[in-house]
Amino acid sequence: MKVAAIAQDVLREARSRRWVLALAAGTTLLIVLAALGLQLEVVDGALAASRFFGGRVDHEIRAADVALRPLFEGLSYAVFYGGIVVGVLACADFAPALLAPGRIEHLLSLPVRRAEIVAGLFLGVEVLVVCGALYGGAGVSLVIWIKTGVLGWAPVASAALAAVGFAGVYAAMMLAAVLVRSAALSALAGGVVLVAGVVAGYRIELAPLFSPGPSRGAFLVLTAPLPHLSTLSRVAAQIATAAQVQLAALAALIGGTLTFALALLAVAIVVFERRDF
Numbered sequence: 001m002k003v004a005a006i007a008q009d010v011l012r013e014a015r016s017r018r019w020v021l022a023l024a025a026g027t028t029l030l031i032v033l034a035a036l037g038l039q040l041e042v043v044d045g046a047l048a049a050s051r052f053f054g055g056r057v058d059h060e061i062r063a064a065d066v067a068l069r070p071l072f073e074g075l076s077y078a079v080f081y082g083g084i085v086v087g088v089l090a091c092a093d094f095a096p097a098l099l100a101p102g103r104i105e106h107l108l109s110l111p112v113r114r115a116e117i118v119a120g121l122f123l124g125v126e127v128l129v130v131c132g133a134l135y136g137g138a139g140v141s142l143v144i145w146i147k148t149g150v151l152g153w154a155p156v157a158s159a160a161l162a163a164v165g166f167a168g169v170y171a172a173m174m175l176a177a178v179l180v181r182s183a184a185l186s187a188l189a190g191g192v193v194l195v196a197g198v199v200a201g202y203r204i205e206l207a208p209l210f211s212p213g214p215s216r217g218a219f220l221v222l223t224a225p226l227p228h229l230s231t232l233s234r235v236a237a238q239i240a241t242a243a244q245v246q247l248a249a250l251a252a253l254i255g256g257t258l259t260f261a262l263a264l265l266a267v268a269i270v271v272f273e274r275r276d277f
Contacts, residue, residue, distance in 0.1 A: 002113070003120040004123075006117055006123075006124065007120045007121075009124070010094060010098075010125060010128070011124050013097075014124075014128050024135070027135065027136045031139035031143060071144075072240035073240045075140060076154045076233070076237050079137050079140070079162060080159075080161060080165070080232070080233045081233065083129070083158075083159055083162035084166050084169060085194070087133075087162075088166075088169060088191060088194065089187065091129065092183045095173065095174050095186060097183075099177060119269070122170065126163070129170075133159035134160065136159060137156040137160075138159075141154070141155050141156055154236070158233075158239075161233070161235065162232075164257055164258070165229045165257060167258060167261040168261045169190045169193045170190065171261040171262075171265045172190060172193040173186040174265060175267055178268045178271050178275070194229065197227045200223040201230030201233075202230060207219060207220055225256075226260065227256065228253060235253065
């Protein structure tokens with residue numbers, strides 16, 4: 001219950017911040033622009049033509065659900081990586097603000113354990129990101145559905161997977177904030193994990209670039225525990241194109257990402273327990 005109370009406090013603070021509201025308004029504006037600019041001519045379930053802000057994109061008549069697969073694939077990548085990047089920028093200063101002098105002493109004076117403070121902050125930010133990502137993904141899906149009659153859940157699926165990937169990224173940001181209490185360094189840590197997670201998804205393909213021996217072994221060992229974000233994005237694209245997805249492999253990806261997040265969160269809790277405020 002105390003973890004939930006800390007999470008609710010984070011959400012209240014997010015609601016009071018005008019720039020968070022501006023992000024929500026910006027997301028809404030992008031959805032409206034997509035609705036106004038994208039013109040899809042659907043006749044008897046077939047896509048006759050498509051225009052974007054008046055420019056012809058395609059004139060080949062194809063089944064609407066098949067013709068829209070490349071669109072959903074592109075949207076899935078945009079929602080996945082865009083959601084994580086926006087999350088890093090929007091949430092970089094939540095943990096440093098919580099640990100700011102004055103506020104952290106007040107929290108520590110309450111009957112709340114330090115582990116509950118860290119867990120509550122992480123939970124609150126993750127809920128915020130999930131809500132924002134699902135809002136954007138559902139909005140795009142709704143626009144496509146209204147214009148074509150084809151209800152594609154690819155943007156929503158990508159948003160959900162982006163929220164999973166962001167859990168690993170924000171755990172690193174939390175650890176950086178506990179160590180240095182800096183929003184800039186917290187965002188930097190998130191960016192490093194994001195890039196490293198993209199590289200980790202291609203670790204097998206990139207391994208031959210290293211000479212056989214210690215360097216290749218070190219690369220494979222260091223990238224193994226990282227969240228494979230590029231692989232998660234490819235799974236989202238497969239869902240978008242109605243390709244077959246191996247549920248066991250997807251469960252392993254999600255489990256690995258969450259395990260990485262929990263491991264870093266545990267380290268952050270240990271460091272926070274030993275800090276003297």
